[in-house]
Amino acid sequence: MxxxxxxxxxxxxxxxxxxxxxxxxxxxxxxxxxTTTESPHSVEGDDGVVEPAPTATAALDPGPSLSPGTQQIERVAKDFAEEWLNRTAKADAWHAALVPNTTRTLAEKLEGVDPVVVPAERLTGAATVVPQGSGLAEVSYPVDSGTLVLRLVVEEGRWLVDGVDWERG
Incomplete structure (x- = not known):
């Protein structure tokens, strides 16, 4: 006592x-x-890690050096997103339009894909850029049916899309 x-x-x-x-x-x-943010891949529950809120102006560490005159990450992501959402294009033309902004690995995965299976039709808001590490970032766009999530990496001296995900809204 x-x-x-x-x-x-x-x-x-x-x-x-x-x-x-x-x-x-x-x-x-x-x-x-x-502030905390939910990663699109996180499991339910609080992991106790506090992360900064995603912002479109977050400073990006490009990691491997970028070539002079390289397009900004936002421009690369938007160019890819707009082409990815072009569901009316023929498969070959759709793929050819995506290739300039993708890594070889992603370009190979998208080969032969029919754009009609893309689960969205248009962007409905501005990009959110979240740095993920040196030379790696995630760019999210709200679309008419959810969220388009792009993973970008620095490869060959420029930002390229290396992964595409879609989250139902």
Missing amino acids: VLAVVVFAVVGVARVLAGPEDRTTGGLQPGVAS
Whole structure:
């Protein structure tokens, strides 16, 4: 019983000395923002990791060096997205339009795909760019049926799309 009183006294004194805690920020000091984002591949539940909110202006570490005059990541992603959404194109023309902005690996995976299977028709908002590491980023676009998620990598001195995913909205 005496031990319990001592523990409560120590905790009480520590709280008084630490000052009031702002419960709305989870104990962070006022003015310190805390935001978390759900990765499209995350499992349900909080993993306890705090990540910055995605922004279109996030500084990207291109990792491997980019060639002079290389298109910005947003331009490459938008060019790819607009061509990917062109469901009325013939398969060969659709593939040929995607190739300039894709890695060889992705170009091979998309070969022979009929664009009619693309699950969206148009972009409905601006891109969100989330750096994923050195020379790697994820660009998301809201589309009429969900979210188009593109993985871009620096390859051959420029940003190229290396992965395509779609999340139902």
